Amino acid sequence: MKVTRLFTMMVIVAVSVAVVWQSWYELRRLDWMKGPTRAAWQLPDRVVAELGLRPGNVVADLGAGKGYFTFLLGEAVGRKGRVYAVDVEDRIVSNLEMRVQVEDAPNVGVIHGELADPRLPDGAIDLVFLCNTYHHIESRSGYFKKLKQDLKKGGRVAIIDMRDDVTGIASLFVDEDHWTSWADLLGEMEIAGYTLEKRFDFLPVQNFAIFRAKD
Numbered sequence: 001m002k003v004t005r006l007f008t009m010m011v012i013v014a015v016s017v018a019v020v021w022q023s024w025y026e027l028r029r030l031d032w033m034k035g036p037t038r039a040a041w042q043l044p045d046r047v048v049a050e051l052g053l054r055p056g057n058v059v060a061d062l063g064a065g066k067g068y069f070t071f072l073l074g075e076a077v078g079r080k081g082r083v084y085a086v087d088v089e090d091r092i093v094s095n096l097e098m099r100v101q102v103e104d105a106p107n108v109g110v111i112h113g114e115l116a117d118p119r120l121p122d123g124a125i126d127l128v129f130l131c132n133t134y135h136h137i138e139s140r141s142g143y144f145k146k147l148k149q150d151l152k153k154g155g156r157v158a159i160i161d162m163r164d165d166v167t168g169i170a171s172l173f174v175d176e177d178h179w180t181s182w183a184d185l186l187g188e189m190e191i192a193g194y195t196l197e198k199r200f201d202f203l204p205v206q207n208f209a210i211f212r213a214k215d
């Protein structure tokens with residue numbers, strides 16, 4: 001009898017822990033990556049302003065996802081500019097294509113990239129922008145070395161990625177393995193043939209830096 005009661009209690013505790021953990025996990029994903037509160041820490045308007053884009057510029061949003069930055073970038077480059085929203089996932093690419101229609105954004109084009117090749121037009125891009133995508137890319141120095149062929153002369157790459165050194169309560173929101181250390185980021189981009197143009201420190205949980213391709 002006692003053993004049965006103990007077993008029942010253990011099952012209840014295990015189920016409760018699972019439910020609480022699942023809810024916490026969902027809340028984190030919802031709030032931090034998708035929900036309206038993202039703007040509070042992602043500061044998208046300030047990020048786009050710091051990119052120094054001009055009307056007519058051509059930009060690639062590499063790993064565009066749901067297009068969080070795509071359409072803001074589209075506004076920054078204007079009707080005469082162009083944004084290529086690149087992603088590698090079929091479902092995400094289809095969603096992006098639908099969103100381009102809904103947003104009525106004729107200056108945005110969607111590209112189904114490959115893991116090792118964004119399939120961008122050669123020599124056409126002023127700025128490649130990545131937010132929370134850098135850590136997904138494999139063999140990064142080689143990838144960004146090859147990407148230089150898609151940039152105009154002296155073109156730039158802006159990278160935002162989760163930091164590895166976030167402390168305090170904010171660290172709970174940085175997913176394991178979904179970040180890049182500043183040392184790795186800087187070292188890999190130098191090997192790829194870029195110089196650091198500017199590093200920003202206003203984002204609370206992400207590195208944000210702009211690199212320029214060396215000739």
Ligand SMILES: C[S@@+](CC[C@H](N)C(=O)[O-])C[C@H]1O[C@@H](n2cnc3c(N)ncnc32)[C@H](O)[C@@H]1O
Nearest residue numbers: 062063064065068087088089115131132133136
């Ligand atoms: C965490 S999401 C970020 C989405 C968006 N940039 C944002 O900030 O909301 C990373 C995206 O990068 C895409 N991705 C992963 N590897 C990639 C690669 N090699 N080239 C292009 N996109 C890639 C994924 O499919 C995913 O949509």
